[in-house]
Amino acid sequence: MKIQVGVFFGGRSVEHEVSIISAMQVCAALDREKYTPVPVYITKQGLFYTGPSYGDIAAYRDIPALLAAGSGVTLTPDGAGRAVLSRWPARRLGGNEIAVLDAALPVVHGTNAEDGTLQGYLEMLGLPYAGPDVLSSAVCMDKAVSKSLLATAGIPVLPGCTWTDTAWGARPDALMDELALRFGFPVVVKPVNLGSSVGVTRAADRAALRAAADLAFQFAPKVLIEPAVVRLREINCAVLGDAGAARASACEEPLGAGGILSYGDKYLSGGEADKGMGGAARRVPADLAPALRDHIQALGVHTFQTLGCQGVARVDFLLDCDKNQVYVNEINTIPGSLAFYLWEPVGLSFGALLDEMLSLAFKRHRQRAALSFTYESNILAGAGLGAKGGAKR
Ligand SMILES: Nc1ncnc2c1ncn2[C@@H]1O[C@H](COP(=O)(O)OP(=O)(O)O)[C@@H](O)[C@H]1O
Ligand SMILES: [Mg+2]
Structure with a gap:
């Protein structure tokens, strides 16, 4: 039996469309010998949907038609580390179960999803999921909180x-x-x-x-x-792993029109919107002296582990060419296209990257399951509702 992987994407975020593109790339790249992708689309209103055409990018050109052809869904924990995906509202006649998920692969970007909210939902379901946990997701989504944690760890960041x-x-x-x-x-x-x-x-x-x-x-x-860094170069590098071991990918240099790289530069300048991040103008590998590249990759791994990341994250750097100084700018815990294009140059295919992310998800789930979440006590044996001062001391 293949592993059923719920691929979650969309959501109430300004990066909704980019997430759809990333998720379609993920569905196409998952190794079919081992995994069956189950696309779970979260609408801009926060509703969950799935259907036979939900793994096809072309279907998203007409969202109302896509929703009409699919069905609303809900998830229920099975108590044993899996979650049942069922039709919702339920049909009176016929079965409502669509799939039993063994794991989740969140491919959401931005608010209300990448920030720990989807991860919290998956934790409540007890379902193993790839990528960072609730705390790491929330910390990395807040540029001010992550900056102060990185500064405390001695990682170079701009003052803010x-x-x-x-x-x-x-x-x-x-x-x-x-x-x-x-x-x-x-x-x-x-x-x-x-x-x-x-x-x-x-x-x-x-x-x-x-x-x-x-x-x-x-x-x-x-x-x-x-x-503002005036003579600026931007360099990004992805990191894959967890607290135990993590390694850095090739570095990229996004090439903008100068100034702040806009939404358009990032996603549309390649002219082929359906390539997502893969279509944007960039140089891979970035043109860097080996010592500077090594320094950036080491800082990337240090940043990833300091902020408790897991799976694949992309660490973005600002280079101040006047001061010859490197700063960590931000961490994308679920980067566009999962940054697969930074791993291919170092010999890791997109399918192998996803396989490693899912192995890490199962590893974390096993480690957490081994922790004790119960504490034997007979507190309820003599409990009533009249205790003075409340039940909790
Ligand atoms: N301190 C800075 N100095 C100069 N340019 C900056 C600075 N911070 C951000 N930028 C520019 O703005 C872009 C977006 O900022 P960033 O912090 O990466 O936010 P986002 O999460 O929207 O990508 C960067 O890619 C870079 O081009
Ligand atoms: Mg950025």
């Missing part, structure tokens, strides 16, 4: 300043005065928890900073501001 929407609403001028004193201009303003450059702007003066902050607050209640 965090504003809340409440403070911005109450005293914007005081915040901007303080920031101008600390960093000067130009700065880069970003929502703390988005991706794909949505809401990210470079501001060269106070008026631009005000507009940039107003824009960023449309996407998140917390905004991060950093000094």
